Amino acid sequence: DIQMTQSPSILSASVGDTVTISCRASQSVSNWLAWYQQKPGKAPKLLIYEASTLENGVPSRFSGSGSGTEFTLTISSLQSDDFATYYCQQYDGYSCSFGQGTKLEI
Amino acid sequence: QVQLQESGPGLVKPSQTLSLTCTVSGGSINYADYYWSWIRQPPGRGPEWIGYISYTGSAYYNPSLESRVSISIDKSKNQFSLKLRSATAADTAVYYCARYVIVVGASKFDPWGQGTLVTVSS
Numbered sequence A: 001d002i003q004m005t006q007s008p009s010i011l012s013a014s015v016g017d018t019v020t021i022s023c024r025a026s027q028s029v030s031n032w033l034a035w036y037q038q039k040p041g042k043a044p045k046l047l048i049y050e051a052s053t054l055e056n057g058v059p060s061r062f063s064g065s066g067s068g069t070e071f072t073l074t075i076s077s078l079q080s081d082d083f084a085t086y087y088c089q090q091y092d093g094y095s096c097s098f099g100q101g102t103k104l105e106i
Numbered sequence B: 001q002v003q004l005q006e007s008g009p010g011l012v013k014p015s016q017t018l019s020l021t022c023t024v025s026g027g028s029i030n031y032a033d034y035y036w037s038w039i040r041q042p043p044g045r046g047p048e049w050i051g052y053i054s055y056t057g058s059a060y061y062n063p064s065l066e067s068r069v070s071i072s073i074d075k076s077k078n079q080f081s082l083k084l085r086s087a088t089a090a091d092t093a094v095y096y097c098a099r100y101v102i103v104v105g106a107s108k109f110d111p112w113g114q115g116t117l118v119t120v121s122s
Helices: none
Strands: A004-007 A010-012 A019-025 A033-038 A045-049 A062-067 A070-075 A085-091 A096-098 A102-105 B003-007 B018-025 B034-041 B048-053 B059-061 B069-074 B079-084 B093-101 B108-112 B116-120
Touching (some): A033 A062, A033 B108, A045 A062, A045 B108, B034 B069, B034 B108, B048 B079, B059 B069, B079 B093
Antiparallel strands (some): A004 A019, A033 A085, A085 A102, B048 B059, B069 B079, B093 B116
């Protein structure tokens, strides 16, 4: 199984800040990496797929980068609506796994 | 626009089988580009992939659950289903169904159902 490790687990920031969340895979996943945002009581929402492709309708302040085992999600000019929990997810051609999450708090 | 909706009992007794169905609307389940998926999320924790099934009926499971889980598909009803045998309290979670897009360059879980809470308790 491929293990996904996110850091940090909790990230404190303010409106207007730029933040970066990291995700590391235990072995290469090429660029089969997606990022999701989740708010309490809601299903995860897709932000980025294939490591760096922005999903339709997602603000351009969200960006993703990386390949192989190291990936990052960057949120620039934080808005109040961005305070949520973020998860990375990999696909290795047969199975999937998620990171443990990064809670972005004010 | 494709939508997914989970249905099934919200309470399951320990040792019994947890059974859920996902109904797909707004599009056909009979499509080669998608895997129809189950994901769960225990309270306060991250999502855990359970498994998925293709339109041909080929299924792939999380190795940690493979001995207890089965996923089936009913193309005539545009539904797919989850069965998790020998449930324990550790299986208490919000269960989501989701579509996984397996098109090269567009692999992603989208859309998701709203989720349904299943509690395993006597």
